[in-house]
Amino acid sequence: METQLAELRHLASRAENRRTETGIPRVAMAQGDIPEHMLAAVYDPMVNLILQGGKTMTIGDRVLHYTPADYFVMSTHLPAIGRVHQGGPGRPYLAVSLTLAPDVIAAMLADAPAPSPLGEQSSGFSVASVTPELLDAWVRMLRLMDHPADIAVLAPAYEREILYRVLQGPHGWLLRDIALPDTALARVRLAIQWIRTHFAEPMRVDRLADMAALSVSAFHRHFKAVTAMSPLQFQKRIRLLHARSVLIANGRSASATAFEVGYGSPSQFSREYIRFFGSPPARDAAMIRRRWMAATADD
Secondary structure, three states, X not given: OHHHHHHHHHHHOOOOOOOEEOOOOOEEEEEOOOOHXXXXXXXXXXXXXXXXXXXXXXXXXXXXXXXXOEEEEEOOOEEEEEEEEOOOOOOXXXXXXXXXXXXXXXXXXXXXXXXXXXXXXXXXXXXXXXXXXXXXXXHHHHHHHHOHHHHHHHHHHHHHHHHHHHHHOOOHHHHHHHHOOOOHHHHHHHHHHHHHHOOOOOOXXXXXXXXXXXXXXXXXXXXXXXXXXXXXXXXXXXXXXXXXXXXXXXXXXXXXXXXXXXXXXXHHHHHHHHHHHOOOHHHHHHHHHHHHHHHHHHO
16 A cells, blocks of 8 residues: 555645645645644535545544544534644645535445445544555546546546445445435434524524424434534534634624624623634734735745
């Protein structure tokens, strides 16, 4: 596997210190010391493969660590905080990712062998060790960056192979849950989508439970299992992440931002912002802008 990893590192070394598009649909890469505020976000469903260095992901009350030849699967949109770790002198963090498309997964499942029963699974994310077969599919996918004329024909086949290899592994149930309509994940995902769209509005858990066709107690249990958060915690983190992006981009006051994202009290907003990000809103945003300007000037 080391030969495959070495080639993947070489191919991904052209990435920037942020999410970098490859020209291949849904495939991106990143390297180096990625600014922390870029790693605190609502993440898309994805397969993320670490090539060099490591990464820590905090999702709700769970913290996951993964290193080279580990891959991470997230099956729904989740607010998370990431932190990258360099691989040592001259060995920057390197990773590639594939954003998951439910229609592509559903088409692949239709042709795949029936999976072995795994019992009830519920979490919306997990980490596993990569296999030589999965690495081989990733190598062929990233080689397409040097052959753009081949992307339209070959990338869909390589994407299906990556998904198939993940389906065969311990994360297979995560992919199946994305494409199947009546799983706990599918029911919870309806509520997640509503919260993401209406995060600034008052939220009633009983209405979300009705939306998911679950009792309130069952909804709470499934939501926490999928997201590692209660519905209220999920909404707060969506609000705070959106508030931070507004503060950084627009320089708006903390009070105005608090009301924009749904808080009725600026003081409550500041308390929760400090608890989540570690600094008051205005100071945090100003610090990020200074760091960003300094990094841009260095480039």
